[in-house]
Amino acid sequence: MSLTIKVLLGVLLGIMLGLTINLMGLNTSGYWVKEYIVDGLFLVVGKMFINGLKMLVVPLVFFSLICGVCGIGNINTLGRVGGKAFLLYLMTTAIAIVVAITISVSAGLGDGMVIESESGFSAKPTPPLTDVLINIIPSNPIQAMANGDMLPLIFFAILLGISILLVGEKAKPFIQAAEIANEIMMKMVMVVMAVAPYAVFVLISRSIAELGLDLLSQLAGYVLVLVGALFFHLFVTLMVVLKLFSGLNLRTFLRKVRGAQVFAFSTASSNATIPVTLHAVIQRLGVNNSVASFTVPFGATINMDGTAIMQGVATVFIANLYGVELGMAGYLTVIMMSVLASIGTAGVPGVGLIMLSMVFTQVGLPEEGIGLILGVDRLMDMIRTSVNVTGDAVVSTIVAKSEDSLDMALYDDFYTGAVDTSDLHIGSK
Secondary structure: OOHHHHHHHHHHHHHHHHHHHHHOOOOOOOOHHHHHHHHHHHHHHHHHHHHHHHHHHHHHHHHHHHHHHHHHOOHHHHHHHHHHHHHHHHHHHHHHHHHHHHHHHHHOOOOOOOOOOOOOOOOOOOOOHHHHHHHOOOOOHHHHHHHOOHHHHHHHHHHHHHHHHHHHHHHHHHHHHHHHHHHHHHHHHHHHHOOHHHHHHHHHHHHHHHHOOHHHHHOHHHHHHHHHHHHHHHHHHHHHHHHHHHOOOHHHHHHHHHHHHHHHHHHOOOOOOHHHHHHHHHHHOOEOHHHHHHHHHHHHHHOOHHHHHHHHHHHHHHHHHOOOOOHHHHHHHHHHHHHHHHHHOOOOOOHHHHHHHHHHHHHOOOHHHHHHHHHHHHHHHHHHHHHHHHHHHHHHHHHHHHOOOEOHHHHHOOOOOOOOOOOOOOOOO
């Protein structure tokens, strides 16, 4: 049984157990199931797994970016790859928000509905664009690594890689050391992934046990439209973009990126999924490491397709609930703000809700409206993170194809690069 199948099985069993706990009322205060299982064992194991993935992010991104820049070998080529990736990420985000608003308006989402907000929401201050631009250059790169600040880390790693290229022959030992370190980090990814099916099982079980069906039934319209818009973007928009710009087989792509999608769904974090996304893009899709090591961390930082869709759907939903007529100017503002915010709030914790509060303020919607959708945001975050990760893989594949850095033999072979955990035993050779 492949690792992907094991993880999918963990997701299904987790949903079944979570629903059982919730429907039987075992997740209420005072029950030992909630205290020792849901908020005990499940919480601890889930957090440990996510921390294990996050543990790999900084060193993996750092070494893979250095190897990627040095592998490209030419500063002009690096600029071309970066420019293509940046424009593609902005384009897919803009398309995502337009699709979301169009579907939501067409469905009449929120018309005639009245839902009382039970969850308070206090928006964190949105960082001004000037601060974001200034902080791209780290005053202390070690501190940026310790804090997991992705944009400063990416800037420093790229600058270091460019400097290595400029040094030339003398820097070869450093490049070799970075390549060895990168290979070691990829092996660590496989070690952590070996326990993924069990960790995903407890993560999903806990989320479903806490969420339950009552809240979903109250917000059924919002959930259905948002999920529909996310799936449309995933299976239609992104696939059309991939086919249009690369001409590659879409079925092969979807089968090979499935593992990264499942991990993104279970962790609800693009950054935490970077190791798995890199493995899928390089080992499964055949994208050259020099391209993938740049486009994947870059995409995890600025690509917010799923979040942009959530903003569009939530804006239409809350506007209709409060009887606010946005009009064409309001929708254009939402589109512009969502595209800019996908870059401007990169690396900020709780980025989805922060971006949404910024959009609400800009178009004159009450921020307390966010409290209405806060209860289901965890589940929606899981789905939109899968969309984000798929977008990262799509752009990486397109850029690699355009740069003749895609191994077509590996791409077309379904089994090549599949994770094999059978050799991950202590003492094996």
